[in-house]
Amino acid sequence: MMQFDLDLQAMQEMRDAVNRAKEAQLKYMSYSQEQVDEIVKKVAEAAFAKSLELAQMAVEETGMGVVEHKKVKNEVGSMAVYESIKDEKTVGIIREDRSNKITEVAYPYGVVAGIIPTTNPTSTAIFKALISLKTRNAIVVSPHPRAVKCTIEALNICAEAAVRAGAPEGLINWLSIPSMAATTELMKHRDVNLILATGGGALVRAAYSSGKPAYGVGPGNVPCYIEKTANIAKSVSMIIDSKSFDNGTICATEQSLVVDKNIVQMVIRELKNNGAYILNAEEKTLVEKTISPEKGKLNPNIVGQSAVKIAEMAGITVPTCTRVLIAEETRVGKDVPFSIEKLSPIFALYTADSYEQAKEYCMKLLNLGGRGHSLSLHTNDDEVAKDFVLEMPVSRMMVNTLSSIGAVGATTGLMPSLTLGCGSYGGNITSDNVSARHLINVKRMAYGIKEVSIPKPTDSCGVTKKETTKNPDIEQIVGQVLNQVGTNSQVDAKAIAEMVNQVLQKYQTN
Incomplete structure (x- = not known):
């Protein structure tokens, strides 16, 4: 009964988190590039400052790894990632090709579902939060059951820094009750628009089979x-x-x-x-x-x-x-x-x-x-x-x-990244080191720059209208009319009428 209650709580927590994320993301859509960049900078700095503390928490909770080394990973996931994306345009018009008259405009996916592994829990959480914020997406994170506390602490540091920098509350969310059912439903939720899955093969396959766009990564032997x-x-x-x-x-x-x-x-x-x-x-x-x-x-x-x-x-x-x-x-x-x-x-x-x-x-x-x-x-x-x-x-x-x-x-x-794509060799959608550029869509406005001559369609008889006026039979009839007028002083009205009638019949049949 207790497990059943926990599953229900986890499912409700997930739905509430997605709703919060969706509402916050709609507000975030109005933010300028300058506002977004300031938020991302403050979040990266806050996470970097807590690199050692988060490393200690991760080793203590998971029983894996080396504190000093996890600190380095947290530093890569925060400031190294920030330095690599800080100058990227991710809001509004991001590129203008004046010679080809094409303008490119960035727009976000919406709500991102982030799945975090137990091996790199805090660094991956920071990284995914940063690239989501940079692209005006909201994120809902599902931590690994063996790394819930340290992952949530990393996300909480990021969320508080984002709000202090002016972001709407609710852009960064998480599931605090470990549940595979809730994680699976998170990936399938109608208001989740993209999945960032880092973890085991079964989890990545679940992400790709969710019916949503997904960046999943495979194993690395x-x-x-x-x-x-x-x-x-x-x-x-x-x-x-x-x-x-x-x-x-x-x-x-x-x-x-x-x-x-x-x-x-x-x-x-x-x-x-x-x-x-x-x-x-x-x-x-x-x-x-x-x-x-x-x-x-x-x-x-x-x-x-x-x-x-x-x-x-x-x-x-x-x-x-x-x-x-x-x-x-x-x-x-x-x-x-x-x-x-x-x-x-x-x-x-x-x-x-x-x-x-x-x-x-x-x-x-x-x-x-x-x-x-x-x-x-x-x-x-x-x-x-x-x-x-x-x-x-x-x-x-x-x-x-x-x-x-x-x-x-x-x-x-x-590219500094904690999610490494394996391309078609590994059944992934990308071979890149996943970063902010993978979390935006681009729409394009294109002006006409080439003159094209469109061929005129043929009629039901396979003859174009221009060809109709040059029909040799009609020209012959017209010639006969002119000969009648030119050669006879006495115009045969009956003959002229017959010829005109023939011309009209030709036009009607063509």
Whole structure:
């Protein structure tokens, strides 16, 4: 009975939140670009100021990740995102092409449903609130059940800052009672106009099947290829930093290493120098059971945990300074735990006998569960990079950098974003790093600039009107009339009348 009551409360809370959002968004429609930009700036600054506090809350509530690293993600989700969108026009006339006489006008979707993951709860909430505000949309957020308190706190900070800056109350809303039924109905609600879904595959599929426009993102089983020309010491240092960042919870984090045969021993030496622990055959078997107790399924208890803690869970002892667990592997498949997306500081290590085999390993890993997402490459050969980006089914490829935070724009020139599209490779509507530009529609006013000659239609007999006046039969009759008048001094009235009658009949039949 209690659960039934909670479900009813969650459903009513969701409907009230959507109603508030709709009313506030209608008021927000009258705001100018300057007013909108001031609100967005104040919200970003308020969230940035609370980055550490929110990071501490997220780690405490979810039991995942590293406080210092979640703080960085909050900073990216607030000020880095703000800097990337602050100069974008999102209100009224946004572009004028004078030569082609086209004017583009932005208008919002309306009410956005935001679905937040447990791995990046506060940073994703801040990010989605900012891009919604920038585009004059309202947002209703459904937090992950394991991250309700920290997500709501992040949204509350944003909402209060927005109102202080002059925004109408109710632009930022949330569901405080975890309920899959309420989340599903939120996505289907008649007054919800767009869905921003970041989460597991089932949730993203639900977003796409809701009948609403949706930006959903897929999993990222990211291969990392260390090619023979790479700067091994530098590359391995970055890879370990990236893999251990927030205990591997960013979906663009490297999941498996693919290394050229002639450099593999040097790579292993550098991995050990950077805090990696190489598992022996017996230890590998124990960790496999911990990664995936059930074939093909990830153990959620290892997500976002440290390498030392995961080792303890597996019943093995590793040095307390261990940052990443690594096992050598040759197979790829759902029944191969080290080859799936692990969302934790665990690596599979594949040795490639040739360049072609390296590509084959990367392709197999992507096809297993990361198509369309990301790939990491370390090389000093630009031709290798070009070959990979042309052949691999990914939407972003990070070269000689940390894949985890490079994909979200922290170490690259990519658009700062906490929602990374996987394109058609991954069954998504976009391959972009989702940002403010994805939350506006554009209508266009176009003046006529080209003269077009429209052909005259033919009549039922297939003859145009102009052709009718030039009909040779009629011209012959007219000629006979003129001959009668010209050659005879005595005009035969009867003959003339007959000829005129023939002319009229011709016109009537044509």
